[in-house]
Amino acid sequence: MLAELLLKWPLIRQIRDRADGTGAEAMSEATRNLRPKHDGAEVARSICPYCGVGCAQLVFHRNGRLIGIEGDPESPISRGHLCPKGADSFELVTNPTRITKVKYRAPFGHEWIDIDLDTAMDMVADRLWQSRERTFDQKFMHTTAVAHLGGATLDNEENYLIRKLFTAGLGMVCISNQARI
Numbered sequence: 425m426l427a428e429l430l431l432k433w434p435l436i437r438q439i440r441d442r443a444d445g446t447g448a449e450a451m452s453e454a455t456r457n458l459r460p461k462h463d464g465a466e467v468a469r470s471i472c473p474y475c476g477v478g479c480a481q482l483v484f485h486r487n488g489r490l491i492g493i494e495g496d497p498e499s500p501i502s503r504g505h506l507c508p509k510g511a512d513s514f515e516l517v518t519n520p521t522r523i524t525k526v527k528y529r530a531p532f533g534h535e536w537i538d539i540d541l542d543t544a545m546d547m548v549a550d551r552l553w554q555s556r557e558r559t560f561d562q563k564f565m566h567t568t569a570v571a572h573l574g575g576a577t578l579d580n581e582e583n584y585l586i587r588k589l590f591t592a593g594l595g596m597v598c599i600s601n602q603a604r605i
């Protein structure tokens with residue numbers, strides 16, 4: 425009985441397995457049955473939203489719920505690594521204190537109010553179009569009243585579309601994509 429118990433002791437099993445070269449039995453049944461939290465989950469490939477390095481991410485989800493975000497080992501840029509900011513992307517999405525409303529203060533107003541993102545985007549689009557209509561120069565076919573300043577996370581494809589939409593579509597000439605890194 426005692427010998428049986430001793431043989432189940434991981435230390436004894438480790439020594440014994442090392443001696444016979446198997447090594448596998450040093451792991452308990454419970455440890456052997458442990459599975460990663462994203463085991464069997466669906467995965468989508470994405471890019472870290474924070475900076476222009478563009479590290480690749482694997483986004484694990486199951487039944488419409490985000491499970492985890494990790495570095496993509498197949499990325500030639502980051503090879504599975506993420507810096508502390510990128511490694512915290514999961515919390516960026518799931519943190520209950522995440523800000524989901526837009527702060528808006530009306531012209532001449534004194535109070536900030538919360539509005540939802542769709543409303544804010546409609547307001548931006550309306551103002552952009554009004555400014556463009558008011559200032560469009562028919563002779564030169566452009567407006568200098570509206571400008572665009574990009575961010576470091578914009579990639580080549582996004583900058584291409586921005587350039588197309590804002591110059592050919594809206595006639596804007598003041599565009600900086602901030603591709604300087």
Ligand code: SF4
Pocket residue numbers: 472473474475476477478479502505506507508509510511
């Ligand atoms: S993981 Fe870090 S270095 Fe990579 S893109 Fe994100 S913020 Fe930049």
